[in-house]
Amino acid sequence: MKTHIHGGSAELERVTHGSARFPCVCYDSWIREQFPAFHLHWHPEVELNLAVQGQAEAIVDFHAFPVYQGDIILINRKTVHGFFRAEDWDFNCKAVVFRLDLLASRTADDIAEGYILPLERGEQELIPLIRPDHPVYPRLRQVLEEIFSLRIREQPHCKLLMKAKLLEALYLLVSENCVRSTGSVPPRNRSLKQTIDFIGSNYTRPIPAQEAAAVAGYSKYHFLRIFKEAVGMDYTRYVNGVRLGHAARLLEETGMTVTEIALSVGFSDSAYFTKRFREVYHTTPLAFRRSRQTGQRQPEGPA
Secondary structure (H helix, E strand, O other): OEOOOOOOOOOEOOOOOOOOOOOEEEEEEEEEOOEOEEEEEEOOOEEEEEEEEOEEEEEEOOEEEEEEOOOEEEEOOOOOEEEEEOOOOOEEEEEEEEOHHHHOOOOOOHHHHHHHHHHHOOOEEEOOEEOOOOOOHHHHHHHHHHHHHHHHHOOOOHHHHHHHHHHHHHHHHHHOOOEEEOOOOOHHHHHHHHHHHHHHHHOOOOOOHHHHHHHHOOOHHHHHHHHHHHHOOOHHHHHHHHHHHHHHHHHHHOOOOHHHHHHHOOOOOHHHHHHHHHHHHOOOHHHHHHHHHOOOOOOOOOO
16 A cells, blocks of 8 residues: 655646556655645546544545544545545545546446446436445445455456456445536536635635636635635645645655755745744745655655
């Protein structure tokens, strides 16, 4: 099972999940004091998460809800999602990320037409949250744990069983009414997704709220209000969070100076960058870099 590197991307996640011939991979992901969020992002794959420890605040398709140990969180393809630290809780979840066409045959058949393609086309969607009191929970959790175990062992021919288990998970979700028709995408969600992508592509420069509001197609006042309602934080805090996530990765992976990193991720000066970095990561940028270089690595993650 891979450890998924935490980053600050808020746009299409540019990570290859699995391989072209087998587009499926499992992750073991953590949120801790020094890694307080998996910022909003999306990808063309489906993602099935099992919360193993702690609690967090989840945002899925611009709806926020608390996630507790044991919960199962389902992410549809191309759905904006993220996880944020709740108070002082460490949060650990395991995830399997896979492309839907892995489960379909090359030619049209009843399985593809009835179950895979409606999800692929966005005509149907998985419900976002399954708690332990749901009828499907015991069997679905068992299947997910078997999937995670397969990826740890990586035994010969395990891909056969992996695909079978993913189909079994889909069967359980369909049979227990955990798949529903979508209808049309709410205009608000479409506009906010465009804005999230825009921020993720332009965080290295100043992005005035008025400019982001124009991308979303709202007045500045209306945009700031609905953005906070949907994302759970104000616009400036969100943009800074995206920048800080990229900065943390640069501190770990490059030899750039703090000033160089601050300017490269969109902060106007290193002092302001350091102040915001301490607020989120509870340490200075240099101390963060030293802790990563001396092997005191936190497990990282998803989604």
